[in-house]
Amino acid sequence: MLSIRNLKVSIKGKEILKGINLDVNAGEVHAIMGPNGTGKSTLAYVIAGREGYEVTEGEIIFKGRNILDLSAEERACEGLFLGFQYPVEIPGVSITNFLRTAINEQRKYKGLDPVPAVEFLAKMEEKKQLLELQEKLASRSVNEGFSGGEKKKNEIFQMAMLEPSLAILDETDSGLDIDALRIVATGVNKLRRPDNATIVITHYQRLLEYIIPDVVHVLFDGRIVKSGGKELALLLEEKGYEWIRSES
Amino acid sequence: MEKNQNNILEEVTNSDYKYGFHTNIEMDLAAVGLSEDTVRFISAKKNEPDWMLEFRLTSYRHWLTLTEPKWAHIHHPAIKYQDIIYYAAPKRKKELASLDEVDPELLDTFKKLGISLDEQKKLSGVAVDAVIDSVSVKTTFTDTLSKYGVIFCSFSDAVQNHPDLVKQYMGSVVPSNDNFFAALNSAVFSDGSFCYIPKGVRCPVELSTYFRINAANTGQFERTLIIADEGAYVSYMEGCTAPMRDENQLHAAIVEIVAMKDAEVKYSTVQNWYPGNKKGEGGIYNFVTKRGICKGSHSKISWTQVETGSAITWKYPSVVLMGDNSIGEFYSVAVTNNFQQADTGSKMIHLGKNTKSTIISKGISAGQSNNSYRGLVKVIKRAENARNFSQCDSLLLGDKCGAHTFPYIKAENHTSIIEHEATTSKISDDQLFYCKQRGISSESAIGLIVNGYAKEVLMHLPMEFAVEAQKLLAISLEGSVG
Ligand SMILES: Nc1ncnc2c1ncn2[C@@H]1O[C@H](COP(=O)(O)OP(=O)(O)OP(=O)(O)O)[C@@H](O)[C@H]1O
Ligand SMILES: [Mg+2]
Numbered sequence: 212m213l214s215i216r217n218l219k220v221s222i223k224g225k226e227i228l229k230g231i232n233l234d235v236n237a238g239e240v241h242a243i244m245g246p247n248g249t250g251k252s253t254l255a256y257v258i259a260g261r262e263g264y265e266v267t268e269g270e271i272i273f274k275g276r277n278i279l280d281l282s283a284e285e286r287a288c289e290g291l292f293l294g295f296q297y298p299v300e301i302p303g304v305s306i307t308n309f310l311r312t313a314i315n316e317q318r319k320y321k322g323l324d325p326v327p328a329v330e331f332l333a334k335m336e337e338k339k340q341l342l343e344l345q346e347k348l349a350s351r352s353v354n355e356g357f358s359g360g361e362k363k364k365n366e367i368f369q370m371a372m373l374e375p376s377l378a379i380l381d382e383t384d385s386g387l388d389i390d391a392l393r394i395v396a397t398g399v400n401k402l403r404r405p406d407n408a409t410i411v412i413t414h415y416q417r418l419l420e421y422i423i424p425d426v427v428h429v430l431f432d433g434r435i436v437k438s439g440g441k442e443l444a445l446l447l448e449e450k451g452y453e454w455i456r457s458e459s
Numbered sequence: 460m461e462k463n464q465n466n467i468l469e470e471v472t473n474s475d476y477k478y479g480f481h482t483n484i485e486m487d488l489a490a491v492g493l494s495e496d497t498v499r500f501i502s503a504k505k506n507e508p509d510w511m512l513e514f515r516l517t518s519y520r521h522w523l524t525l526t527e528p529k530w531a532h533i534h535h536p537a538i539k540y541q542d543i544i545y546y547a548a549p550k551r552k553k554e555l556a557s558l559d560e561v562d563p564e565l566l567d568t569f570k571k572l573g574i575s576l577d578e579q580k581k582l583s584g585v586a587v588d589a590v591i592d593s594v595s596v597k598t599t600f601t602d603t604l605s606k607y608g609v610i611f612c613s614f615s616d617a618v619q620n621h622p623d624l625v626k627q628y629m630g631s632v633v634p635s636n637d638n639f640f641a642a643l644n645s646a647v648f649s650d651g652s653f654c655y656i657p658k659g660v661r662c663p664v665e666l667s668t669y670f671r672i673n674a675a676n677t678g679q680f681e682r683t684l685i686i687a688d689e690g691a692y693v694s695y696m697e698g699c700t701a702p703m704r705d706e707n708q709l710h711a712a713i714v715e716i717v718a719m720k721d722a723e724v725k726y727s728t729v730q731n732w733y734p735g736n737k738k739g740e741g742g743i744y745n746f747v748t749k750r751g752i753c754k755g756s757h758s759k760i761s762w763t764q765v766e767t768g769s770a771i772t773w774k775y776p777s778v779v780l781m782g783d784n785s786i787g788e789f790y791s792v793a794v795t796n797n798f799q800q801a802d803t804g805s806k807m808i809h810l811g812k813n814t815k816s817t818i819i820s821k822g823i824s825a826g827q828s829n830n831s832y833r834g835l836v837k838v839i840k841r842a843e844n845a846r847n848f849s850q851c852d853s854l855l856l857g858d859k860c861g862a863h864t865f866p867y868i869k870a871e872n873h874t875s876i877i878e879h880e881a882t883t884s885k886i887s888d889d890q891l892f893y894c895k896q897r898g899i900s901s902e903s904a905i906g907l908i909v910n911g912y913a914k915e916v917l918m919h920l921p922m923e924f925a926v927e928a929q930k931l932l933a934i935s936l937e938g939s940v941g
Binding site: 260308316320 | 897907908915
């Protein structure tokens with residue numbers, strides 16, 4: 212699904228990612244943990260194709276193809292989804308309108324006709340229930356005036372609607388209360404299929420009790436310094452990142 | 460990132476004007492230039508009664524004493540009033556009895572504009588008056604409307620057939636000496652639309668006028684007069700397009716609205732005159748005076764405008780709130796791109812008690828354009844409990860454009876409550892990336908964000924217009940995203 216080779220990325224001349232190697236197969240869930248400012252979001256953005264990052268070395272292979280030359284929207288249409296750490300507000304644009312536009316643009320990319328209204332609305336209904344979303348949320352403007360938790364739920368809702376092959380969820384768990392966390396995690400689990408994969412970026416072991424990862428990686432100062440099973444998350448929680456520092 | 464945003468902004472702001480064709484129709488033209496003879500020529504062409512000629516001549520003589528207003532935040536080379544042709548009309552062989560007799564070229568023009576003049580095929584229930592180069596070529600639905608006593612016809616026809624109404628109301632809202640451009644229009648206007656809704660009648664269909672400039676070197680000076688008698692209601696829509704030409708063309712219109720007691724008039728405009736090319740060459744100079752008077756108590760006038768065209772826009776649709784408890788509204792989206800300049804806003808003049816006005820203005824600037832809001836809220840001494848709420852927002856795309864706000868408030872009665880809010884925002888890289896990450900292209904993203912931003916205004920447009928306006932907003936900003 213995703214294979215990252217020796218990825219080095221700088222922002223304004225400063226190297227942030229210093230040679231990342233990462234392999235994610237279809238059907239897997241990977242967790243990336245690591246202290247603040249080590250480059251987790253940067254990695255997510257670079258995979259998603261955000262501009263302003265200088266890739267100085269390495270490659271990102273997604274579904275067998277180097278995607279570094281693709282624009283962000285092309286990568287999205289190829290099946291890449293990023294759940295944002297800080298979702299932005301788009302005033303006046305309803306979630307319904309936003310999602311219909313997104314789905315239709317993705318369909319256009321694939322040479323398909325726009326989604327029929329009935330089909331689209333039925334899908335909205337289904338996914339709203341899956342995530343126990345409030346009825347009126349979908350008619351509100353994208354993230355405008357949403358609480359922190361509502362924004363995160365909305366990210367997962369969009370993921371559910373867009374059905375990506377690879378979803379990267381950047382701290383989707385932060386800001387969620389226990390119930391919301393359970394709902395979001397259940398949502399992610401229900402959307403899990405043998406042909407898709409998920410990368411969750413998180414600071415908390417707690418999320419990984421709900422979404423069981425196949426592999427846990429520790430990102431430290433621009434490198435993945437440790438990878439292991441889900442027990443690695445427990446160890447981290449117990450010993451803190453100082454332990455990694457001394458190990459590496 | 461910054462640089463890239465500007466590149467995309469340029470792309471989005473660089474789409475082509477799709478109404479830029481012109482039609483080869485035989486034209487009846489006045490000689491170039493303006494004099495008393497021109498005024499007489501126009502009046503004679505239209506077979507006007509003496510009082511009308513007098514009105515024109517008085518206006519013309521007054522115009523000679525005036526100079527162009529200089530206070531607007533716009534710049535342009537001097538307009539050469541003697542180089543303009545003041546009358547251009549598609550040649551008519553005879554009176555038109557049915558649509559079959561309309562010049563096929565002309566019908567074709569309107570087909571290209573997406574306007575059907577064919578009553579049988581007209582399903583949406585919109586009555587249309589089509590004005591090309593200031594002459595009304597066809598008004599649809601006249602028969603249906605006359606059943607309700609609604610008069611909807613060309614201004615020229617109204618002069619002939621309803622002289623008393625025209626005499627009574629023409630110039631009563633915008634006097635011919637109101638300003639330079641109003642005086643000019645009053646002297647040389649060639650046609651426009653006239654509409655009268657009798658007492659207690661809710662006009663059963665939307666009334667609509669399409670204005671089209673076609674001939675070269677001509678000015679378009681149309682005049683619209685709408686009268687809603689006691690308890691009447693009408694929704695009126697105006698659309699405008701013009702061919703692409705290298706030279707600037709002058710458009711100086713007047714719209715007057717009179718709302719009697721309990722009457723309501725909703726006036727919607729989608730202005731898409733040719734804006735000039737990417738280098739700022741050509742385009743329409745749009746100097747328009749639009750004003751309504753809420754004459755009776757509990758009357759209401761709303762202006763909704765989507766302004767995407769014209770090289771220069773100079774217009775301030777206003778409401779004089781004379782009747783007690785009357786309401787004035789102004790909802791505006793003005794888009795400027797490339798080298799366009801817009802100086803637009805509204806005046807709300809509170810004369811009556813408990814009068815209320817709302818101004819919502821959304822400016823969107825891209826390219827190297829300049830977009831100004833200019834507004835006046837005035838409350839006179841005896842206007843107890845007047846209320847105004849104004850909100851003026853500016854959205855900037857790129858860093859070479861300008862947005863300005865000039866709100867003026869004159870309150871002479873201490874019981875009045877006047878609120879003014881203003882914001883300036885940009886489409887952020889974060890917003891664009893968010894959209895793109897969902898698979899939405901930059902261009903669609905801009906369209907989406909801009910339409911969201913303008914939603915509060917667009918929702919006041921009649922359905923038929925709203926869809927068109929949304930597309931237009933996206934198109935006129937094409938090439939300007941990041
Ligand atoms: N646009 C930018 N300009 C300058 N520096 C940046 C930019 N974006 C990120 N950085 C820097 O890159 C480093 C990595 O940031 P990143 O957001 O990837 O960290 P993170 O691991 O996601 O942290 P957190 O756990 O706090 O979310 C930080 O030092 C940050 O300040
Ligand atoms: Mg982060």
